[in-house]
Amino acid sequence: MTSPDQRQQMEQLEAKLAAAKQRGAPKPRADEHYSQANMAWRMVIELVAGLGIGFGIGYGLDVLFGTLPIFMVLFVMLGLAAGVKTMLRTAEEIQGKQQAEPAEQDTPHSGKDEGA
Secondary structure (H helix, E strand, O other), rough: OHHHHHHHHHHHHHHHHHHHHHHHHOOOOOOHHHHHHHHHHHHHHHHHHHHHHHHHHHHHHHHHHHHHHHHHHHHHHHHHHHHHHHHHHHHHHHHHHHHHHHHHHOOOOOOOOOOO
């Protein structure tokens, strides 16, 4: 049989272990808001980059050929289309990641905590 002194030591040890587990437990993500903001900025930058590149190419061709607004307008529109297409691809990527996270959590664990 165990003496009361040993039981008290075991309870203290269990309390210390529980406190250590709580400290080491995964915390809810505080940076989730920031990652969503980062994705939003990424999409905005993709759109602006497409417009800027289209403007640069169009303006350069207009200066080269001496036709000021024609190529600039054409390539700005193409840059806008490319930026929107890239934004949509990023949105699909984000949506795929968000749908994959709950699916990973719902899958049963293979052999863990069974038959202990």
